Amino acid sequence: MTDVRRTPPLPALPGLLGVLALTLGACGVTPQDTSPGSVTVTPQGSLGIRNADPSVIRVGSTYYSVESDGNNIYSRSAGSVDGLAGAARTLIWSAPRNLPNVWAPELVRDPGTGRYYVYFASGDGGAGQRMYATDSASPGSGYGSPQLMNLPDGKWAIDGASFFFNNQRYFVWSGWAGDTNVEQNLYVARMSSPTATTGARYVISQPRESWERVVGNPFINEAPEPIRDPNGQLHVVYSANGSWSEQYCLADLRLRAGGDPTYVWDWYKSNGCLFGSNRSTLMSGWDPTLYVNGPGHHSFVLLNGDIGTSPPAGSKFPLAYHAVPKGTTYSWSNRTWYSGSFMWWGNTTYSRAGVPGATTDTGYGLKFFE
Known part of the structure; x- marks a missing residue:
């Protein structure tokens, strides 16, 4: 049985108060009492961008996003996350005939080179x-x-993305073990540059839990997004269940303190979805969405997209995700970008059985808000 012990997150770190004020103001989020049972849900609403797979970062005081229409990649910029709704999109790359089916572009600034990279999938x-x-x-x-x-x-x-952790560059993505569409796993590999991996790929998650196998054929773990918690531990928050259904949701992988990102048994998985519209698949203590169905493929809105700028505990920070508004038929064509928020949730235990290592790990989880 899942053991979840929740305590209010710690106060925000003083050295980050300036960044906190800028980020919260741009997102239109007001910090509230965060003790268990007293969190008020304030919907942020649709951004009006009829698309999937948002990727949003902050550069100085400007917010940038990238998106695909299937054949082209576009950028938007605005003074706030919500401002992206009215921002014109600019074509930044158009696919030639040999690179169709452009999926899920991901924008990030590489701390090592100082350049901006857009990672995306393409093919048949x-x-x-x-x-x-x-x-x-x-x-x-x-x-x-x-x-x-x-x-x-x-x-x-x-759904690949690069990140730095403990002075090593990594790449995380969703992929197949073989050449057939049996299931989508999450893999990580070390990188020697922003565009080249080195060594083997290592599986860090497979869709084997009952709550992430409600909708399948194939069963999926996809859209991994790395972030670092206030204890310095690495998380990869990902989407589970079929993206074509309202069972789509967000779940968390937390690397144990001092763990190796390439060793699968150093990762602990949340005991259910942390952001979803179906109570039956949610982790105990987490509540279903009120206004949207099937939230998934999110973007933590970080400074430069760098997990080294991950937020402190104690307050909400901006989030982008796609979902379908309640009362609307769930389909890919009805997906819309939403702005929301997230915060760290302290003293959260993830449990497991029948695998190497300790059966429980306690640390930060995440709460998500519409």
Whole structure:
């Protein structure tokens, strides 16, 4: 049985108060009492962007997003996350005929090079999907011809993102173990540069829990988004269940303190979804959404997209995700970008059984708000 012990998160760190004020003001979020049972849900509403897979970062006081219409990648910029709703989109890359089916572009600034990278999947829409990368000195323009990322084993790959953790660059993505669509796993590999991996790929999550197998064929773990908690521990928050259903939801992987990101048994999985519209799949102590169905494929709105700027405990920070408004037929074509918020939730225990290592791990979880 899941053991969840919740305490109010710690106060915000004084050295980050300036960043906190800027970020919260831009998102229109007001900090509230965060003790258990007293959190007030304030819906942020639709951004009016009829698309999927949002990727949003902050650069200074400007917010940038990237999106795909299936064949092209566009950028938007605004003074707030909600402001992206009225921002014109600018074409930053148009796919040639040999690179169709452009999926889920991810924008991030690489701390090592100082350049902005957009990672995306392209291919035949089936077994041929592979990861590509393009870069620029500016977040909203100037991107060149993408290059194929030769990921370890060369298998189907989507939803990739790079990040630094403990002075090592990593790449995390959703992929197949073989050449057939049996299930989508999460993989991580070390990187030697922002566009090249080195060594093997390592599986860190498979969709094997009952709550992430409600809708399948295939069963999926996808859209991994790394973030670092106030204790310095690495998290990868991902989407589970079929993206074509209202069972789509967000779940969490937390790396144990001092753990190795490439060792699967150093990761602890939340005992249910942490953001979803169906109570039956949610972790005990988490509540279903009120206004949307099937929230998933999110973006933590971080400074430069860098997990080194992950927020402190104690307050809400901006989030973007896609979902379908309640009362609307759930389909890919009805997905809309939403702005919301998230915060760290302290003293949360994730439990497991029948695998190497300790059966429980207690640390920060996450709460998500519409």
